[in-house]
Amino acid sequence: MKRQRRQRAAKARFELKDYQSANTLISLVISIDRKRVKWSTGEKVNPxxxxxxTNRAIVRARDTQTQALNERLNRYAAAAVTLFNDWELNTPAGLANYNAAKFKQELEYRLGFAERPEDKTEKLDTSDFVRFAEDVRNHRKDSTGIKRGTWKVLNNHVNLLREFADLRHGGTVAFKEVDEIFIEGFKKFLFRTKGHNRRTVHKVMVTLRSIASRAADRDLMTYGRRFRSWAKQDFRKMPQPALTRAELDRVIALDLSDAPRLERVRDLFLIGVATAQRWSDYSILTPKNFRQLPGGxxxxxxxxxxKTSKEAGGPVMDWVVPTLEKYGYIGGREFNPPKISGQxxxxxxxxxxKQALPDAKITVYNDREKVDHKGTExxxxxxxxxHAARRTAVGLLRSMKAPDDQIQKMTGHTTLSELDGYDVRDAETLALELGRDLNDAWNKGKLRAV
Structure with missing residues (x-):
């Protein structure tokens, strides 16, 4: 039977660096894992x-300095033994993450020889769920890993949470109160009081789950499959306004020479369609955003x-060139952009x-707490x-059979699912396009009658 090695209690002792010197340094020595660890105390003594x-300085009558030296040495030794025990360095588990440099560094921290670096972990208010959410939001604002548009959405969602807490819970929501009943009440508040649709409530629930997950990482609450099922909201993609090719042609052909303010708005909208950008981007384009190609x-x-800090770019289609030249985006004219506020x-x-398409209609569905399947025209x-400019652009590009990867480069969308959300061509338009393609294939002999 193999005899287990006896684990001795930790013991710190001191030794001098040079016994021949008149004034030499004192080092603390402690044995860890059968190896000597030596740490310089910075103290000096005459050998x-x-x-x-006694392993200490000899105290002579009325020698208070030497007595104070020994008291400091006692404190160093006690700190080293305490650290040894705290880290359980007489066990395999404790030795697994041990190294001598870390031991000496921690000893200096404990003795005040060095200032411990500030804990870079986020210091969040954990007094209740809503304050925690607000602190998460505030910390994320200065993060390099979040986009400005993403933070604005987070800020809006946390403000909704704060408004609900102030209105229904006296401003304070304990972590243990964030349960199915709380979440259901929050959803009703979003639907009934704020009038949000199911897609927006879904986005708020995604934010709520993210915050709850962070809280669970800090052992403040429980987050699991049940919580995710509570904080879930089904939604469907609803039709959004966009123009068909025929409708866009009518907007382009509209004579607005007698209404300059409307002409400039129409032209800016056309630039938005041609570049497939959001209002926040196509409203601030300058000549620097356009380059002439070598081949024309x-x-x-x-x-x-x-919104996203992503790159975007692509070819300028011929139909928008006259508009760009009119305002000096290209062609060398003085740059005079059609500036106007968003509202x-x-x-x-x-x-x-209204002037171009007075009779065009769209069906709008109420997709709030109760789903409207009939819709209103x-x-x-x-x-x-x-924003219809961006949706119109995606529909037109797909109708023209542009490859999705090239469309994504033009719009700046990262994923195909994001791009799909902007393709809002209605069933009639899709049927017409499919019929056109099938007829072309038939006439070219690619399809054969059965």
Missing amino acids: NNWSKK GYRYFIQSQQ RFNDYLKEVV FLKWEKITS
Whole structure:
């Protein structure tokens, strides 16, 4: 039978660096894993005044300095033994993560020889769930890993959580109270009080799950499959206003020479369609965003989109070139962009579309707490906004059989699912396009009658 090695208690002792010197350094020595660890105390002593028997300086009558030295040595030795025991360095588990340099560094921290670095872990308010969420939001604002647009969404969702807590819970929500009943009440608040649709509530629930997951990482609450099922909201993609190719042609052909304010809004919208960008990007384009190609034509390029900081770029289609030349984006004219505020732009755009498409209609579905399967029909101009330019662009590009990977480079979308969300061509348009393709294939002999 193998005899187990006896584990001895930790013991710290001192030794002098040079017994021949008149004033030499004192080092603390402790045995860890059968190896000597030596740490310089910074203290000095005359070897003639050192006792090898007591392992301390010899205190003579009224020698208060030597007595104070021994008291400091006692403190060093006690700190080393305490650290040895705290780290359980007489066990295999404790030795698994041990090294001598870390031991000496921690000893200096404990004795005050060195200032311990500040803990870089996020210091979040853990007094209740809502304050924790607000602190997460505040910390994320200064993070290099979050985009400005993403943080704005997070900020909006946390503000909704704060409003609900103040209205229904007296401003304080303990972590243990964040259960199925709380989440169901929060959903009803979002649907009934704020009037949000199911897609928006879904996004708020995603944020709620993210915050709860961070809290669970800090052992503040339980987060698991049950919680994820509570904080879930089903939604469906709803039709959003966009223009078909025929409708866009009518907007382009609209004579607005007698209404300069509407003409500038129409032209800016066309630039948005041609570049497949958001309002925040196509409203601030300059000549620097356009380059002439060696073989003729132009390309546009955006180094960093306002919302996502992603690159975007692609060819400039011929139909928008006259508009770009008119305002000096290309062609050398003085740059005079059609600037306007977002709100006024949307108001004026409705006037433009009303003139071009007075009878065009769109069905809008109420997708809130109760799903509306019938929908309500509206005139399209009533629902048109600046973002319709981006949706119109994606639909047109796909109708023209542009490859999805090239469309993504133009729009800046990272994933195909994101791009799909902007393809809002209606069933009639898709049927017409499919019929056209099938007829072309038939006429070219690619399809044969059965």
